Amino acid sequence: MSPSATEKSQAKSSGHKSEDVDGSHNEWKFRAPYKVHTNEDGFNALYEASCHCGRVKYQLSREKPLDAKYCHCTTCQVLHGAPFQWAAIFKKEDINFTHGHHELGWYESGEKTTRHKLPCKVSCVYCRTPIMDEGRNMILLFPGMIKWKSEAERKKFAPSCHMFYEQRVVDIPDGLPKWSGMSGKSDLIGDSQAEDVKKRKREIEEENGENAEKDEKKSKSSKKG
Numbered sequence: 327m328s329p330s331a332t333e334k335s336q337a338k339s340s341g342h343k344s345e346d347v348d349g350s351h352n353e354w355k356f357r358a359p360y361k362v363h364t365n366e367d368g369f370n371a372l373y374e375a376s377c378h379c380g381r382v383k384y385q386l387s388r389e390k391p392l393d394a395k396y397c398h399c400t401t402c403q404v405l406h407g408a409p410f411q412w413a414a415i416f417k418k419e420d421i422n423f424t425h426g427h428h429e430l431g432w433y434e435s436g437e438k439t440t441r442h443k444l445p446c447k448v449s450c451v452y453c454r455t456p457i458m459d460e461g462r463n464m465i466l467l468f469p470g471m472i473k474w475k476s477e478a479e480r481k482k483f484a485p486s487c488h489m490f491y492e493q494r495v496v497d498i499p500d501g502l503p504k505w506s507g508m509s510g511k512s513d514l515i516g517d518s519q520a521e522d523v524k525k526r527k528r529e530i531e532e533e534n535g536e537n538a539e540k541d542e543k544k545s546k547s548s549k550k551g
C-alpha cells in the first residue's frame with residue numbers, strides 16, 4: 327500500500343527531504359513494521375522495548391509471540407557475537423517503532439548490503455544493539471531488549487526449540503526439541519525428548535511416502551505424454 331498524501335506531507339513538514347519520501351523505493355518506510363502507530367489507530371501497547379542507548383524504542387501489541395526459538399547457527403554466532411541467539415516471531419503489524427525507520431540500520435547477509443533488502447538484520451545505528459531479523463512476512467525480534475514487568479511476561483517468550491543445534495558451541499540440556507538444522511525440516515538430536523524424535527521420524531516417513539506417491543504420479547503422467 328502506498329503512503330497517503332497526508333503521510334508524505336507530514337514526513338516532509340517534519341524535516342524530511344522529498345528524495346527520502348517520494349517514489350516507490352521509499353514506500354517501505356511507511357509500511358509495517360516501520361509504520362508509526364498513533365493513539366487513534368487502536369494500537370494496544372502491551373510491551374515496551376529499548377536498545378542499549380535508548381534511540382530505538384518499540385512497543386508490541388501481541389501478548390505472546392507466534393513462536394520463539396534459539397538459533398545456534400554460525401551466522402548468528404558471528405552477527406550476534408554470542409554462542410546462540412534468541413528470537414521471538416511476530417507479525418509486522420504487531421510492532422510500533424516509536425521513531426519509525428529512523429535510528430535503524432540494515433544488513434542483508436546474501437549481498438552483504440546495508441540497503442533495506444529483505445530478509446535482513448536490523449540494528450540500532452548508534453549503539454548497534456541487534457533489534458530483529460526482518461523477513462518477507464514476519465519479524466524475528468531479539469527479546470533481550472524488552473522491559474519485562476514480571477517473570478510471567480518473560481515466560482511467554484520462552485523458546486519452543488533449538489535450531490541449527492549441530493553448529494552449537496555449548497550444550498543446553500533443557501529437554502526441548504533440538505533440530506540439527508532448520509526447525510521442523512531436519513533431524514532431532516541431542517537430548518530432544520524421545521517422543522519428539524519418534525514423532526519426527528513418523529513425519530519424515532509420511533513425507534517420504536507422499537513424495538514417493540507424487541513421483542509415481544509424475545512418472546505415470548510423463549509416460550502418458
Ligand SMILES: [Zn+2]
Pocket residue numbers: 377378379380381382450451452453454455
Ligand atoms: Zn541504540
Ligand SMILES: [Zn+2]
Pocket residue numbers: 397398399400401402403411490
Ligand atoms: Zn542462526
